[in-house]
Amino acid sequence: MRALGNGRHQVDFAHGTTVVADLLIGADGAWSRVRPLLSEAVPEYFGVCSVETFLFDAGTRHPASAEAVGAGSLFALAPGRGLLAHREGGGTLHTYAQLKKPRDWFAGLDATDAAALTVRVAKEFDGWVPELTALITDSDTPPVLRPIFTLPAGHRWDRIPGVTPLGDAAHLRAPNGEGANLAMQDGAELGRALAAHPGDTEAALAAHEQAMFARAAAMEADDDGFYTIMIDDNAPHSLLGRSRFCGA
Ligand SMILES: Cc1cc2nc3c(=O)[nH]c(=O)nc-3n(C[C@H](O)[C@H](O)[C@H](O)COP(=O)(O)OP(=O)(O)OC[C@H]3O[C@@H](n4cnc5c(N)ncnc54)[C@H](O)[C@@H]3O)c2cc1C
Known part of the structure; x- marks a missing residue:
């Protein structure tokens, strides 16, 4: 991107084309x-890594997880970790595993190695009931690592x-x-x-x-700090204490 003056900008694309625009959005x-x-x-790391998975046709193929998630959303929260899952159309269960981790943690992972990433993330939920850990281990798609950054x-x-x-x-x-x-x-x-x-x-x-x-x-x-309090040191009680989020 290059300012040309008088509000005009030039944009050079990687494949070799160039455009000059009066308005650049x-x-x-x-x-x-x-x-x-x-x-x-510049966006800064927020201290939480999200790992996204999908289970398809869950009622038939993953019935225990489907029952655990229920008809809407599931929040399973603990200090430093949590599983946020919700039901989408066609019986899909969409999950974000949340992990409070330093930047080094995800920098040291190979996000393209689906099997290793699955094992590494599942380990964080050791001892959790199998219908919840299956939201990670039985994913029908490779897990996607999404470190959270903010402006x-x-x-x-x-x-x-x-x-x-x-x-x-x-x-x-x-x-x-x-x-x-x-x-x-x-x-x-x-x-x-x-x-x-x-x-x-x-x-x-x-x-x-x-x-x-x-x-x-x-x-x-x-x-109101929603994302932070979900897995803070007092989880899940911090979120439960916010009646505006829990309808209490
Ligand atoms: C884990 C996670 C969960 C979320 N959950 C929700 C949710 O439940 N509900 C909700 O409302 N929001 C949610 N969000 C936020 C939401 O995804 C974003 O706020 C939204 O996508 C922003 O839209 P955008 O169009 O500004 O940017 P983006 O969706 O990021 O779109 C930008 C596009 O620009 C393209 N692009 C970037 N650079 C270039 C380039 N140099 N040349 C060409 N193309 C380029 C990118 O490929 C991308 O397609 C979530 C985010 C995360 C990380």
């Missing part, structure tokens, strides 16, 4: 290449003509169930702002970014 996620044009912020809370930048990031590129936070919604809303609101300011892209971007900053701040305030 960074919808390119956590490791955005567009964001550095506006901000020096600083309240991430902001000064307006730079002709470029704007949105979604995770703008406000990457620990998963709280809203990231995808927020990214899609950012895109829709940006479109609306451009339509409301014909011929004045800068006015549209300025209005859009202020509204996006406010939406992201509201989400940060609302998640």
Whole structure:
């Protein structure tokens, strides 16, 4: 990405093509290449690694796990580790194993070695009932390692003509169930702002970014440390103590 002046940017793609744009929108996620044009912020490791697995046709092929997860979501939480599983269409069980681990832990793993990764993650849940450990060991897909990174809370930048990031590129936070919604809303609101300011892209971007900053701040305030307390030292009691999450 290269600023050409007057709000224009050049984007060079790895396969050799180049485009010059009057408006460059960074919808390119956590490791955005567009964001550095506006901000020096770099995502930092949050201290939790998530490992994603899927069990297909669970009612027939994995009945004990299907019964344990039930019709909705399962949270099995302990200090430093937890299993978050939920049921999706077609009898799929989708699981995130959560592990509080230093950066060295996942840096030392070969994420492409599915069998070794499965064994390593399952070991963290040694002694847990088999219908829960099967959510890891019986996965129908290779486990996917997802270390969680975040941008600083309240991430902001000064307006730079002709470029704007949105979604995770703008406000990457620990998963709280809203990231995808927020990214899609950012895109829709940006479109609306451009339509409301014909011929004045800068006015549209300025209005859009202020509204996006406010939406992201509201989400940060609302998640209330949800992701951290799930597997803190007092788990599962910390989450149970937050009646707003548990409907108590
Ligand atoms: C473990 C985990 C669980 C989550 N659970 C939920 C949930 O339950 N609900 C929810 O709402 N959110 C959830 N999220 C968050 C959600 O996934 C993100 O907030 C959302 O995907 C952000 O969308 P985005 O379009 O901004 O970025 P992304 O979805 O990351 O999309 C960016 C796209 O840009 C592409 N890209 C990046 N760089 C380049 C490049 N240089 N050239 C070309 N393409 C590029 C990427 O390949 C990618 O396709 C979860 C996240 C994690 C890690």
